[in-house]
């Protein structure tokens with residue numbers, strides 16, 4: 001993983017080929033667009049190596065997180081169910097980045113995404129009173145069994161448009177499968193086959209999309225990075241936080257107000273003040 005010292009200058013994106021107006025028009029008409037040559041290939045290669053190494057470790061099995069809570073720790077999880085099989089890293093912006101380069105590139109691409117979607121540049125990075133915000137994620141679909149069922153992302157009134165950076169390439173790292181989208185004309189489109197290293201996909205997440213089982217090629221599987229917008233939950237209502245709390249801490253916290261009451265009674269009746 002890269003550190004703040006070695007990421008800095010290298011972690012940049014090129015906007016020479018970036019035309020927000022054209023991309024926006026394509027998203028409105030078709031539901032997707034590919035911006036060419038945005039992230040320098042050496043950075044994509046470095047990120048791919050970092051994440052393939054990370055996902056080769058022993059990864060905890062747990063369901064995909066759909067509602068993170070404010071203050072949640074970063075996590076890397078593996079989930080296999082009847083609707084998906086994937087590894088996913090959750091890099092929440094209030095924590096130190098899991099990988100500095102990924103965080104840096106992710107935020108820059110998220111700002112480009114905001115530009116395409118006509119949102120304010122820092123929208124999603126700054127969490128407002130409705131707790132709408134983003135986190136940076138990489139997802140890894142391992143060869144031969146990685147997939148994600150067709151679905152539409154839930155959204156409120158704002159544009160639920162994603163950017164997506166692929167770090168492994170179709171017809172090289174894997175031969176078959178990958179991201180598909182049913183575009184606004186109802187045509188199923190193989191998005192991954194349109195992408196070259198360093199290109200960035202933009203698509204409307206409210207259109208039906210999914211990842212078909214990834215197989216073949218060099219057998220590396222499919223690795224992607226994007227930001228996920230969501231409404232963060234409050235910690236006290238989230239079961240994952242409760243799971244992390246030890247019984248000792250839980251009972252100590254519950255007993256504290258009682259203790260305070262007793263001590264307060266003692267002090268006032270004992271005339272300490």
Ligand SMILES: [Fe+2]
Nearest residue numbers: 152153205209
């Ligand atoms: Fe989705």
